Amino acid sequence: MIEFSLGMQLGSASGPLQLDVEARIESKSFVTLFGPSGAGKTTILRMLAGLIQPQRGRIVVDENTWFDAERRINLPPQQRAIGFVFQDYALFPNLTVRENIAYAVPREDRRWVDELLELTGLHMLHARMPSTLSGGQKQRVALARAIARKPALLLLDEALSALDLSLRSQLQDELAALHRRFGLTTIMVSHELGEVFKLSEKVLRLEGGRIVESGSPREVFLQKRLSGRLNLHAQVLDIRQEDVVYIVTLLIGQEVIDVVASEDEVTHLRMGDNVSVAARAISPYLSKTSASMRH
């Protein structure tokens, strides 16, 4: 069980931000911190790791106090049982793949390092330098290195965001497999919904430094009832008049579509506005476009 309450006044790019969060996380669960950038997700992760010291609050992991502002306890990162995967991977450029992973292992425990190399599919690359690896390979090394210390808590800072879609999907599967195998309590920062659904059991949705919602991905993201009603968020790209109707070009996710709108609907719309697109009584037809890598 991991419990934390964290408070801090932050100066972010968009003005001051009051971070105030509290949460309990079950051991061995996979939790996602979800929210817009600047909501304080990475800051929370770094506080858990001991890379940033909060002004208030406490962090208790499996009954060990890592941080307590009142009792003036603040363990340095070295004494917290964590694995941290950085957004830029932070592989040591002077060490080979094997040395990067072995760096974290207290004494040269060759078999454990070999096992990690095998598990992450890196055994063929063990003598390579990080600069010669692809993004996905670097990601695997970073992951293997983070779990090499057998941490109580694995922290992933948008670890997969730099990868392209298919590779990301594959690494998500590998991550899920590693999580199951080692039963690592994992907290991941992500703003990719597919990833959140696929991997996490619990989502903490953050906005402006606060947790505004928490629960399973379904509870947090799915619209409440199955109603045949479709509600999408979109951005207005263009509005033009054609005969008696208006055509509005919308960006929904990565798709661009045209919809017909009446004059009433477009009078208050400007390009760049965010709108909600609702369709009543739809009966969508789903067709498969590509297979997931999951077996």
Add this chain to the structure above:
Amino acid sequence: MSHDWQPLLLTFRLAAITTLILFVIGIPLAYWIAHTRTRIKPVIETLVSMPLVLPPSVLGFYLLLAFSPQNAFGQWLEQWFNIRLVFSFAGLVVGSVIFSLPFMVHPIQSGFQNLPASLVEASRTLGKSDTATLFRVLLPNIKPALLSGAVLSFAHTVGEFGVILMIGGNIPGVTKVASIAIYDEVESLNYAGANFYALVLFAVTFAILLTVYVMNKKLLKAG
């Protein structure tokens, strides 16, 4: 005609000792400057850089005053450590260390600053102390900067003249380094002697710098 090699040997001994001492002082100092958040950081940076712009004679003049046994500091050194820094080889070393400090600190400092902060953070989350991080992650990744620092300090000490003349004088075998010897030979109109020292210095410094540039290219490729 036989040549007196002593000033040249003295020059390279001085440069080697100075570089060694600067290496030991320069790395922690550069690390501290690169990572500190203290408000007096600009003052420290200015002091380190002063020898770049100050005429060597200014520095030499003040060092001469400070080291003089007539003054408190010089007296203290002589009484407690039995060291006299004016007109002695030890004095030249101290002067050269101060004078070449920026040449060692600047490259190493920018080397540290150019490394991503996440490397240090990663090492800390992997349970390694700051000292272990320094030796196993930071220093191996700034090898070109270390090499530049060492070589620039060495070459700069070889080329030093003003400070040495002020605090060391021209004592053969003690403080008469090659640059002073050249001046000495020219003064006594022995151009052939001056040319000998000048030519050796030219050749040696050319060879050292060339080696650095060739090696740096290789190091960068390997990294």
